Amino acid sequence: MNSEIRIPDGSVHEALNTPQETTAWLISRGLVPEGASLQSYCQNRLVGLRGDLRKAFTALISGIAVDPRVLDGINAALTAAPHTPLLHHVPGEGFFRSLEHPTTQLIEHAMSVIAEDAAALIAGDDAPLLAQCEAEPCSRLLLKTHGRRQWCSTRCGDRVRAARAYARKRTQANLTPR
Numbered sequence: 001m002n003s004e005i006r007i008p009d010g011s012v013h014e015a016l017n018t019p020q021e022t023t024a025w026l027i028s029r030g031l032v033p034e035g036a037s038l039q040s041y042c043q044n045r046l047v048g049l050r051g052d053l054r055k056a057f058t059a060l061i062s063g064i065a066v067d068p069r070v071l072d073g074i075n076a077a078l079t080a081a082p083h084t085p086l087l088h089h090v091p092g093e094g095f096f097r098s099l100e101h102p103t104t105q106l107i108e109h110a111m112s113v114i115a116e117d118a119a120a121l122i123a124g125d126d127a128p129l130l131a132q133c134e135a136e137p138c139s140r141l142l143l144k145t146h147g148r149r150q151w152c153s154t155r156c157g158d159r160v161r162a163a164r165a166y167a168r169k170r171t172q173a174n175l176t177p178r
């Protein structure tokens with residue numbers, strides 16, 4: 001979900017911009033093998049799953065209801081990886097078994113692993129630790145693993161502290177009689 005984030009200057013950083021970037025992102029996380037080459041169809045499906053996961057996690061964090069279509073999308077990803085070779089028949093040749101087209105299988109396998117991780121997290125014991133970074137407009141999601149962690153990074157924390165210090169100084173300046 002943090003592969004697309006709004007960064008402090010307000011712009012959006014997208015790690016899954018092209019099929020090539022999407023492939024590199026998946027390879028760097030060990031979700032597809034080195035040398036894999038995914039199409040824009042795969043990129044779109046992964047971005048779609050990310051959107052559904054973001055909606056589900058946002059619903060959890062803000063305590064709002066989740067659209068059933070979001071759950072359908074995540075459940076489709078959970079069950080998308082074909083683990084069993086299906087039975088086929090070609091007249092004159094006979095029966096044979098095969099898995100889905102390898103490229104389709106790659107993205108579906110990756111999506112099922114991501115959906116599995118996300119579902120285990122959102123329905124598990126750590127779900128109450130999920131939060132969005134409080135350093136507006138940063139949109140990173142995080143786990144409040146230690147104490148009252150409010151920010152995704154020390155950079156975001158420093159930025160908020162600096163803004164607060166600046167605001168305090170301004171308030172003091174305004175209170176000083178001229």
Ligand SMILES: [Zn+2]
Pocket residue numbers: 133134135138139140151152153156
């Ligand atoms: Zn942040």
